[in-house]
Amino acid sequence: MDTENILIPFCEHSSDLKPLYHAFALAERIRAKIFVLFFKNKARASNRVSLLEEACIDMVNRACEGGMSVSFHVTMDDFEEELLNIIKTEHIDLIVTGPGDTEMGSAIRGIKPKLVIQIIEVKGKNNINSNEQR
Numbered sequence: 206m207d208t209e210n211i212l213i214p215f216c217e218h219s220s221d222l223k224p225l226y227h228a229f230a231l232a233e234r235i236r237a238k239i240f241v242l243f244f245k246n247k248a249r250a251s252n253r254v255s256l257l258e259e260a261c262i263d264m265v266n267r268a269c270e271g272g273m274s275v276s277f278h279v280t281m282d283d284f285e286e287e288l289l290n291i292i293k294t295e296h297i298d299l300i301v302t303g304p305g306d307t308e309m310g311s312a313i314r315g316i317k318p319k320l321v322i323q324i325i326e327v328k329g330k331n332n333i334n335s336n337e338q339r
Contacts (some may be wrong), residue, residue, distance in 0.1 A: 209294070211237050214288060216244040216309050219257055225264055227327045229273065231301075236253040238274040240295055241265055242288070247281045273283045284312030290318060300324045 213228045225241065232239050243258055254262075256310060258274045258279075280287045291297065300322060313324060 207239050208236075210240065210295055210297045211293060211294070211299045211301060212240045212242060212288075213243045213301050214244065214284075214309055214313070215257065215261060216284070217230055217255060217257075218308055219303060221303045222257075222264065223327045224259055224301045225261060227325070228301040229264070229268055229275075231299075232273060232275075237298075238295075239265075239268070240291060240297065241275065241277045241278070243277070243279045243319055244287070245279060245281050284308065285315050288312055288316050291321065292316070292322065297322065302326050304328045314331060 206297065211228050213224050213231055215224075216270045228239055236262045236315060241261055243261060262277060278291070283288075294301075302309060302324065305324065310326075317324065
């Protein structure tokens with residue numbers, strides 16, 4: 206696997222950190238750079254940090270302290286537009302997602318035909334679905 210840049214997108218409806226754990230473990234093995242992208246809803250946007258966002262920030266900080274290359278981004282833009290933007294500007298090779306996030310899943314399925322990129326959906330401890338668009 207020649208993955209060098211891994212994207213883990215979350216939104217306010219995301220409920221699981223498994224994609225982040227999986228991506229961190231993979232990035233550590235292959236020396237990849239991690240991009241965590243957290244989407245907030247414009248209509249409900251506030252300065253309040255959700256528990257999931259706080260947990261992501263904590264994991265990112267610990268990973269950076271451990272020497273990993275990780276960046277955390279918060280956006281209120283359209284899912285598909287922002288995903289395409291970061292994938293192109295940061296040369297993302299792999300997207301790691303989790304189950305139960307229908308909005309994010311829809312956005313990723315919407316951009317998949319526009320890109321040649323591998324997508325891994327982490328469903329459970331030993332249940333990973335890898336979809337590669339060629």
